[in-house]
């Protein structure tokens with residue numbers, strides 16, 4: 001902090017103060033002192049690093065808030081400050097030691113994750129201060145990028161936070177996971193688990209656009225009400241208050257199940273398996289009910305159903321579709337513009353609440369895409 005120091009509450013400082021760290025800024029703000037923080041003067045970056053690997057559902061103590069210096073910008077680079085940071089179920093896999101499709105976060109390493117950030121300083125001719133970018137920056141306030149593969153966002157097209165949801169990874173997951181993996185046909189019955197989440201709420205609407213009958217499974221009466229009313233699901237049920245999933249699915253899918261979009265796995269998926277039609281297609285997108293298990297949960301052995309129904313179950317990763325993201329984004333934004341697609345964001349305020357917001361995903365706290373708002 002530059003100014004008259006040391007100082008006390010009884011003898012508060014006056015004049016213009018330039019803070020170098022967020023902690024210094026906060027210590028001034030409690031005393032109602034106006035602080036102008038020049039981004040260029042900022043030299044400290046708040047980050048969440050992995051403190052320990054969770055056993056079961058992650059806890060706040062698994063993460064540690066640290067401050068690190070922001071390095072000097074080199075030619076060709078820009079510095080951006082986070083506006084929104086994403087929390088997503090896949091991060092559970094990144095902080096575990098189990099085999100996965102991507103490298104995990106080391107103890108002491110920066111938590112991974114997508115972000116929307118505003119450029120505050122640039123030595124890259126393609127990016128100027130004020131530009132808003134979609135950048136995989138991790139759980140930190142500032143990022144330095146060389147601009148490669150970075151998407152500039154236009155706030156006049158849609159709120160920039162949608163780059164983390166409906167016009168970003170989760171929207172694209174719904175789009176390709178449903179259309180490419182399952183190829184749904186008009187009149188078919190599409191069942192979606194995790195139906196009120198970021199991916200599931202969009203899957204149901206795309207299936208409706210394609211002329212399908214949609215049935216959603218979600219963990220709350222408020223969630224069921226929302227997907228029926230706003231996402232146009234034809235039927236839905238709350239799995240937390242339903243005892244017999246099989247009986248409920250029979251009631252809601254009188255013509256059987258042609259397409260299943262699986263976000264959760266476990267006993268919900270077991271029940272769906274028993275009701276699939278001949279030539280059913282199943283998109284195995286996520287298995288969140290299993291992510292916190294130390295050992296795989298033993299279930300009934302249902303793969304024989306695939307033979308009986310000559311059905312297909314296919315896992316997929318959205319990153320495999322990177323070359324086609326442009327096509328998916330064009331279609332999703334077209335549907336948004338035409339009012340055919342609705343989305344909901346579940347915004348948690350404050351950088352310091354990132355771990356809490358993430359952990360809440362495993363307790364079903366969110367409706368729609370959960371995002372943490374960090375700055376403007």
Ligand code: NDP
Pocket residue numbers: 088089090169170173194195196197198199200217218219220223263264284285286287288289290316317318319361362363364365366367368369370
């Ligand atoms: P969501 O917005 O759906 O949030 C997670 C939701 O999962 C919670 O709100 C909760 O909803 C549900 N949930 C949590 N624990 C359980 C449980 N034990 N049993 C059943 N449901 C549970 O997250 P996303 O939409 O971002 O992700 C959905 C799924 O898709 C995840 O499994 C994720 O890993 C996967 N995914 C896969 C991708 C890929 O490339 N294959 C890409 C992106 C996501 P509820 O109240 O209904 O229980």
